[in-house]
Amino acid sequence: MTPLRAALALLTTVTLASAAMAEAPKTDVAKSADHPVLKRFTGSVLAGYAQQDWEQRSFPDARGVKKDADEFTNPVALEGKVTRLFYLAPLGKSPLEVYRNYQQALAAAGFKVTWQCESEAQGCSKAYFALDKYERMKGMHWAEGDLPATGSEHAGSSWSLSGGISYEQARMLVGTLANGGRTLNLLLFTSVAENTHTGRAATYIEIVEPKAMPTGQVTVDAKAIGQGLQADGKIALYGLFFDTGKTDIKPDSNAQLDQMAALLKAQPALKVLIVGHTDNVGSIDANLTLSQGRAQAVVAALTQRGIAAGRLQARGVANFAPVASNAAEDGRARNRRVEMVVQ
The missing domain is CATH 3.30.1330.60 (OmpA-like domain)
Structure with missing residues (x-):
């Protein structure tokens, strides 16, 4: 385990709130909605949301992640309207069940896979770290609530909701989807929500829609x-x-x-x-x-x-x-x- 991962694992054991106070969000974050091209896994809560009218995001290409570093091999810069969504699945639903449902829904809609991983050997934990937390957290709005522990071993513990994906049982799917004459770029990452003690699956999604940058905002003197x-x-x-x-x-x-x-x-x-x-x-x-x-x-x-x-x-x-x-x-x-x- 790298020093970065060891530090991350240590941080996830910190108790943030008492069991009496900690509660998972029950309703979606304010002023949010599913993206029109991809509906949520049934029963999930849209707990984190951001949308930017014109921005740049980096997705992996077909080469995925580097073998010797927690980075995408050849990150591709994409520009346009960016929507970022963070879902918490209902208790008892595994990351695999959630991921497979998204995978099947996207395949049925004509999704073309650029790269995917379903195991540590395929680079999923590296993909987690390649999804720079600072960048994916930027501008996100969060629902009220935490990620409380669900078992007796860590009863009374809870963890911060914001950013709560992990490299445990991680899977990633990246590709393109044709919609209304446009080609959308989509990245989906499903894992345990923060750590195994939360008993939940989390899904982080980024969708980049091609759109011209708003022009005419600078007057030529x-x-x-x-x-x-x-x-x-x-x-x-x-x-x-x-x-x-x-x-x-x-x-x-x-x-x-x-x-x-x-x-x-x-x-x-x-x-x-x-x-x-x-x-x-x-x-x-x-x-x-x-x-x-x-x-x-x-x-x-x-x-x-x-x-x-x-x-x-x-x-x-x-x-x-x-x-x-x-x-x-x-x-x-x-x-x-x-x-x-x-x-």
Whole structure:
């Protein structure tokens, strides 16, 4: 046993509360829910929950864990909407029973396995330590309760609910699941909840859904616009916002429009094209009309800020000039843009 594991085993023997006070959670943590693609094992309590609109997580690839270290061999960075769930199974349900039920449900839904382990020899305890506790605990919200001992040997003992998976009877399943035209990445880890004295099985799940990072959250200032135009003759501006399929410019665009106008006022001889771009969703004719309408809306907003109409021309080019693949949402988000181009 490594020093880290020995220290962990010692910590799990510490009594945290009296039997009279310790009680396992009976209801789900507030403001939580099962993920739509995977329902809980019957009778389980959703005791820990976190959801981030856009974040990065690391999953193992097909090589699993290293033979000589408690680490994934080749961790794969995944980005998108991240949901993390921690379930406590009912008393009397073994980790194996829980794991097999999840395994069968996922297989029936078309789950494609990237890597799995079901024993110490296959690296399950290493996988437990590779699931960095600090990272998986970050931002988690927990239900009220503890993990009390259920046998007489440790009567009166209980352990902290938070983070309560273990390397005892551990099993891990990692892979992908197609859902609604998207491919979701899913990691499932089932084990004894904290230690054998709790008499419970725990399951930790991470689901990463592909999603474009929210853009337009940084306004490009007048100086940066000028530098971009000087260096490349054009600059893409993602701080200009429109509703899907609409040409009316949204109020959130005002900060970016002010900076565009400031640059044009600082360089009174400068004439520019305002070029609208779309992704490839919809017909070319519809996207030509949409991109032209958006470009015209930006021109109108700049003239309202005192820029002479003769210095501006609006052009819509639909999806004729992509800067990324339209196969995924993050690429489509980059392609939906407005550019300033030096005439």
